[in-house]
Amino acid sequence: MINQYFQRKYIIGGIILLAGLVLLFRLFYLQVVNSSYKLSAENNSKREVIQYPARGLMYDRNGTLLVSNQAAYDVMLTPGQLDAFDTISFIKILGISLADVRSGIKKAKEYSSFAPSVFMKQVSGEIASVLQEQLYKFPGFFVQTRTLRKYPRNIAAHLMGYVGEVDKNIIGNNPYYQMGDYIGISGVEKRYEEILRGVKGKKNYLVDVHSRITGSYQGGRFDVPAKIGKDITLTIDADLQEYGESLMKNFTGSIVAIEPSSGEMLCMVSTPSYPPDLLVGRGLSHNFNSLSSDTLNPLFNRAIAASYPPGSTFKLINALVGLQEKVITPATEFGCQSGYAFKGQFLGCHSHRSPLDLREGIQNSCNSYFVNVFRRIMEDPKFGSTDQAFNNWRKHLLSFGLGNTLNSDLSGELKGFIPKDEYYNKYYGKDHWNFLTIRSLAIGQGELGVTPLQMANLTSAIANQGYYITPHVLKAVIGEESIDPAYLERHYTSIDTTYFPIVIDGMELAVNGGAGSTAGRAKIEGIVVCGKTGTAENPHGEDHSIFIAFAPRENPKIAIAVYIENGGFGGTWAAPVASLMIEKYLTREVKRKYLEDYIYNAEIKRK
């Protein structure tokens, strides 16, 4: 009787076993069935720290350092790890206000709660080290080391371009980049981004709940070392570039110099320019804004993105086409009475001796002579109509790399403009135009648009007597065998090699021919410079001064095109500038100080 309820032990035992089973089922689900907790655990305790490789350096063709790196420190924030922290000492260390902290945190939260984003950019090394020491007080924050660009020579801003932070657009298109990463925005930095940037690596650390690093994750088994960016050598000659920039400091315009035998760009000057270190670090966006609102547009790379009429330099092309189409010979003479008159139309010329043959026509840059040449080209009986003759002429032009991008390794190249017959057909109606309608093309005016780069390339093709190699700025990637074969290939023009010496004779005379030579100022003692002046008509103001040249005549080392906006006649400013550049490049020093002073003291009205 005393133990009549003993069966109840089964109920009690049953409850206990049932409860134990419930626990086991739940544990089975958590530990065996559901795998999401394993992932959560990893995310909890593993912190991936991105290792940013140093960006590749740039050297000039002589091994002079053009671009290097400097360390910078970004204060990063992962909002999800944020906890109450000592705000007072935090703002003291960083030297910011409480409002900055609030807005910074808000911004970071808007980006992501779990991914770190930049809280404060590029603090000094001193601040970074103080913060690093006291980081344990500020959960969620950490310091990320970055490299910024440094410019020992502070030149060639347009050519090298600059590095800036990626925007949402880039992140969306390329998964490699994350918020806060840097990317080449323009110039060489942009074109060779993938070579220069290297490959980001990652280190996995174990962190505790306060996100303090406690060691490496699994002994670094999943770490990926960063691949350092490759150094590159540019074709640029730093001294020449610097000299060119100094010569152009009073002018708006550009200089492009190419080594004809290789297509390597020796310099590329575009003024007004800016010192490249303006677009580095924290000042970037402010400076960028002030540069882009500058009326002189210093960010604009005129060398490849500005299109001007070629002016009289174009007479060389018309001479070559005339010779190739056999509508003239070197001995063909035309008279000139201070201009060309035909059917009531008149195209003026300066006064010179008359008549002239081809070489002299080039030497004197006679307008009448080349209108006559152009007329013969356009009225060539081989072709049934002006239309067909025009198309043939145009084809020759395109073979010099005009009217299209050259596909150099600089981004932002302009195509320029060589009109098609359709252009005139549309404007005047088919068969309602003739050579007279388009006579200004004879002397490089009118509808033509050519960039300084295209002009330099054209000069290079003449210097090479019939071919050019696509201009480029990358000489070598250090540690790699060869460059893109596209920059080794010869592009032949449609003009036979035999015709070039005749035109080159004219160019030599233009510089060295004494009386009547249009480019006497380009003459250098001891070096045979071959050149041609040009003056591009400018409806908005003073004409642009143009000069193209190469030197020496035998085995040319440099081909150059100089454009000086509003510089007037080509012989006035562009020829001496080109001449000084050639002297600098070929002899490494300039003896003609008087000519230098003349340029340095130039005063022209910029438009």
Added chain:
Amino acid sequence: MRRGNIIANLDWITIMLYLLLVIMGWLNIFSAVYSEGHPSILDINQRYGKQFIWILAAIIMAIAIVLIDHRFYEFFGYILYGTAILILLAVLVAGKEINGSKSWFALGGFQIQPSEFAKPAVALALAKYLSTFNINSKKFSTLLKVGIIIFLPSLLILLQPDTGSALVFFAFVLPVYREGFSGAILIGMFALALLFILVLVSNELVLLASIIALGFIAYWLMVKSFKNLILAVLIFIAFFFISLGASYLFGNSLEYYPAALISMVLSIITYLILAYIHRIRKVGILMLVVAATVFYTFAVNYSFDHFLSDYQQRRVNIMLGIQSDPLGAGYNVNQSMIAIGSGGVVGKGFLQGTQTKLNFVPEQSTDFIFCTVGEEWGFLGTTIVIILFLYLFIRLITLAELQKEKFARVFGYGLVSVMFLHFFINIAMTIGLFPVVGIPLPFFSYGGSSLWAFTIFLFIFLRLDAGRKE
């Protein structure tokens, strides 16, 4: 086997299980707070070194308990219970407040938690009372006295406040049930708990409607008169619409809940009058139950809002799925489940756990020690621990059933029940099945008070059991 050696008379299976669990607990504490700076498990500046001292002390206590005559415990049952009550009162006055609870006495360098020791004391007093000659479990006064013995210390602990420890005293319902008290007590407790949760989860109007509907069903089952049921329902509906109309007329809005409540009260009065006239006896009891249930739902809601602290409310809500807030109050449970879940089938290995070691799991050496087991030893380890505990419980039930003396049996059941509830609630809260109430896992969790109290509890019973064979 009479008057044998005391050592031979002890149940060594239980002692082995005890030692096994204590050592496993110690190793897991070592792993949970392990740092490379203090690699020695005996370093007394670290928790694992301290736990080693607590273990040694516990073993000395166990030996002392075994050496005392078994009749001592029955004889001094009430006195020990009274002492425990006095200490619980004292801690409310002179205790040290930690984490908002006045549950501790600071003695020199360490703290003692008296609520732990109240549990064996209650078991002694309960056993002594229930083993009184000729006790009548059907009498209300008996039930009342049992209730007082169990819930007086629980109430004092609730005042500290320490909800988790107070809750554990519900475990003593099991020995009471075992001794022949109505099964209704067990079912009633279970129903109360269920209703408690339902009140928190569902809309009060739905709940009231369900209670009323259940009342009608119960009435129909009891009286089996369809005619009366229809009448009752019609009466209720009539009152309901009158109340609703009144609320619309005077308050200019339709207040369903008060209308339902008022119509229920009016209906109950009407039913009681009708039942009295027609001499239908059972209706009175039914009405009482329905009214009590509704009152209880109020009480739960009220106490939830007024007695539980904000964080406790949040924890209950998290557990019930009312709030999802992974970085807020649910953070602990979430981290704990991540730790256990990440252990997989075989675990990450001893000292290899990342979640517990890197402090993602809070209180990882005390209330959440099971996380370390789960993370480092996987499903295999958790299963072994649970099976060991279940084996210990079954062993203790078996031993309790073998007792010739009712005192020893009740005490044994008290031990199993308290230990079981600790075990269940502790593990259930680490895996998200129970709100985080903060009670230790017996023998595993770091801390002298818990270890010593359970050691004393267990070894008193083993001494009683050994006494049976003398």
